[in-house]
Amino acid sequence: MTNREIARTLDHIADILQFQEENPFKIKAYRQAANSIYHLDEDIAYLYEKGRLDEIPGVGKSIKSKIEELIEKGSLECYERLLTEVPPGLLDMLAIPGVGHKTIRVLYEQLGVTNRDELLQAAQEKRIRLLPGMGSKTEFSIIKGIEMLEQYSQKNTLGFVLPMGQKMLAFLKDMENVKAASLAGSIRRGRPLVTDLDIVVAADDEAAVRCRLSHYRGIKQITGSEAGHIHGFLQFNIPFEVIILKPGEYCLGLFLSTGSKQHLARLFPVGTPAGLESCRSEPDIYANLGLDFIPPELREDQGELEAAAAGELPVLIERGDLQGDLHCHSGWSDGASQLAELGEAARDMGYSYLAITDHSGSLAISGGLNQERLAAQGREIDQLNQQWEDFMFLKGTEVDIFRDGSLDYDAETLEKLDVVVASIHTCFQLDREKQTQRLIQAIKDDNVDIIGHLTGRLLNRRPPYELDMEEVLATAAKSKIILEINSHPDRLDIDAQLARQARDMGIKIAINSDAHLKNDLRLIHYGIINARRGWLGKEDVINTGSREAVIAYLKNNE
DNA sequence: GCCGTTTTCGGCCCGACTGTTTTCAGTCG
Numbered sequence: 001m002t003n004r005e006i007a008r009t010l011d012h013i014a015d016i017l018q019f020q021e022e023n024p025f026k027i028k029a030y031r032q033a034a035n036s037i038y039h040l041d042e043d044i045a046y047l048y049e050k051g052r053l054d055e056i057p058g059v060g061k062s063i064k065s066k067i068e069e070l071i072e073k074g075s076l077e078c079y080e081r082l083l084t085e086v087p088p089g090l091l092d093m094l095a096i097p098g099v100g101h102k103t104i105r106v107l108y109e110q111l112g113v114t115n116r117d118e119l120l121q122a123a124q125e126k127r128i129r130l131l132p133g134m135g136s137k138t139e140f141s142i143i144k145g146i147e148m149l150e151q152y153s154q155k156n157t158l159g160f161v162l163p164m165g166q167k168m169l170a171f172l173k174d175m176e177n178v179k180a181a182s183l184a185g186s187i188r189r190g191r192p193l194v195t196d197l198d199i200v201v202a203a204d205d206e207a208a209v210r211c212r213l214s215h216y217r218g219i220k221q222i223t224g225s226e227a228g229h230i231h232g233f234l235q236f237n238i239p240f241e242v243i244i245l246k247p248g249e250y251c252l253g254l255f256l257s258t259g260s261k262q263h264l265a266r267l268f269p270v271g272t273p274a275g276l277e278s279c280r281s282e283p284d285i286y287a288n289l290g291l292d293f294i295p296p297e298l299r300e301d302q303g304e305l306e307a308a309a310a311g312e313l314p315v316l317i318e319r320g321d322l323q324g325d326l327h328c329h330s331g332w333s334d335g336a337s338q339l340a341e342l343g344e345a346a347r348d349m350g351y352s353y354l355a356i357t358d359h360s361g362s363l364a365i366s367g368g369l370n371q372e373r374l375a376a377q378g379r380e381i382d383q384l385n386q387q388w389e390d391f392m393f394l395k396g397t398e399v400d401i402f403r404d405g406s407l408d409y410d411a412e413t414l415e416k417l418d419v420v421v422a423s424i425h426t427c428f429q430l431d432r433e434k435q436t437q438r439l440i441q442a443i444k445d446d447n448v449d450i451i452g453h454l455t456g457r458l459l460n461r462r463p464p465y466e467l468d469m470e471e472v473l474a475t476a477a478k479s480k481i482i483l484e485i486n487s488h489p490d491r492l493d494i495d496a497q498l499a500r501q502a503r504d505m506g507i508k509i510a511i512n513s514d515a516h517l518k519n520d521l522r523l524i525h526y527g528i529i530n531a532r533r534g535w536l537g538k539e540d541v542i543n544t545g546s547r548e549a550v551i552a553y554l555k556n557n558e
Numbered sequence: 559g560c561c562g563t564t565t566t567c568g569g570c571c572c573g574a575c576t577g578t579t580t581t582c583a584g585t586c587g
Contacts, residue, residue: 023559024570025559025560025569025570026559026560027559028559028560028570029559029560029570030559032559032560033559033560057560058559058560058561059560060559060560060561061559061560062559062560063559063560097585097586098576098577098584098585098586099585100584100585100586101584101585102583102584102585103584103585132578133577133578133579133582133583133584134577134578135577135578135579137576137577137578138576138577138578141576141577334571334587362573362574363573363587364571364572364573364574365571365572365573365586365587366571366587367571403574403575425587426574426575426586426587427574427575428575428586429575429576
């Protein structure tokens with residue numbers, strides 16, 4: 001049992017208890033434990049072996065015994081029992097925006113709805129509006145929500161699948177017989193949402209690889225096994241496919257398995273030409289075709305072939321180009337790590353600066369800082385900054401943009417800060433005109449440096465809010481505002497396409513982690529992938545600059 | 559169900575928004 005599986009099980013228990021209207025604090029306890037386990041540094045099975053389970057915050061006597069049962073037996077009796085007490089489609093329905101536990105309970109009790117399909121049918125038949133407290137708008141938003149989920153139903157975020165892929169890849173590479181191995185397909189191209197996990201392996205002895213794979217604990221089921229090819233499902237029903245090739249076939253095989261289909265179709269309209277089998281690297285293959293090497297992230301038929309032919313591909317940004325991070329949260333608001341820990345983690349990543357941008361006061365649940373606490377935080381930062389020579393915190397905020405476009409701090413407060421990220425966290429439903437004007441007012445504000453997660457989308461969960469993007473980008477370019485690529489794998493906001501469009505208009509980009517705990521600083525990896533997919537080079541990204549350059553840029557822009 | 563410099567019981571992030579009401583319940587962040 002992995003950390004994620006155990007966290008998910010505890011979360012499901014919380015969902016069922018909530019549906020059953022159990023004690024809210026008991027429910028909260030399960031969620032808290034699930035959250036801690038999800039974010040653990042160490043493998044929970046290791047903590048179990050060492051007898052250290054009670055070191056996990058939020059894990060007490062009762063939950064500890066449940067974790068032990070899960071690790072020892074692979075299942076949990078009380079969870080199995082709870083599952084029989086509720087409609088089987090319950091957890092699926094919770095994913096619909098605006099539909100919570102209470103709504104599901106009413107739908108179940110009054111209409112007998114037990115899953116998403118039945119709910120959609122009830123909405124289409126206008127039966128939901130007959131229920132107390134629900135009307136035509138609720139009905140409409142349920143239909144919309146289900147349609148959105150259907151769209152994504154077969155996809156998982158890169159942030160969820162990539163770590164599983166890397167683990168499986170490492171397991172295969174660890175084998176002496178394996179000469180080379182790589183992720184392939186959409187996961188190698190770094191798409192934000194992926195349907196399956198593809199791995200290409202080079203080995204002389206195929207049978208040995210098959211044998212090794214059959215011992216991989218991450219595999220839930222093998223559904224097919226033909227020559228050179230194994231497929232099935234990993235944990236959480238993620239489909240996987242492993243292609244086993246002779247070392248001489250590996251390079252071309254990897255290239256073809258990486259795609260995209262559109263990229264390959266443009267390259268080879270009448271089939272793969274002879275002669276490529278002898279290539280020993282992907283750059284060789286492209287050279288053979290008269291093209292510069294095209295990195296996997298660009299292989300989407302978005303003009304990369306023309307650029308490669310003309311020698312005009314950009315030099316893409318790399319993780320090592322970043323010198324700092326301009327958006328993260330500490331224990332002062334809703335972050336889980338203290339300032340000192342964040343500083344050490346950022347230094348370990350080779351950064352020379354990290355902007356602390358906790359929430360502003362109006363975001364009460366996130367422990368938003370009022371002006372007094374912001375000032376107190378500033379004093380702690382001053383103190384900590386004295387201990388490092390090669391690193392410093394920048395003082396910042398993620399200030400809330402109110403419904404009317406005004407900001408949660410006054411100008412005087414904002415002027416004193418090094419970095420002002422302004423973001424929308426409320427009123428996602430405003431109409432296009434109002435939402436656009438709201439954002440534009442913030443963009444035009446002299447004290448705002450960066451707009452955080454511009455579109456507000458959450459992959460698989462929430463569509464972006466309505467915006468006139470042309471107007472927003474035009475204003476951003478004119479105001480010299482920086483747009484953020486928020487690296488959280490559930491956001492990746494702005495997306496690659498928008499990032500490329502912004503870059504073409506001369507808008508600078510900041511690649512930020514929006515970390516809420518020290519380990520999440522490493523989520524920056526996903527932002528880098530996203531930026532590469534948006535054709536961004538080092539020069540397009542503000543936080544590739546030195547500390548002095550970034551501070552100077554932000555000051556001059558005011 | 560967890561936790562403790564308010565410690566073995568009694569408390570446990572809270573306010574805004576939405577859709578439905580006509581004063582509020584549910585959801586969300």
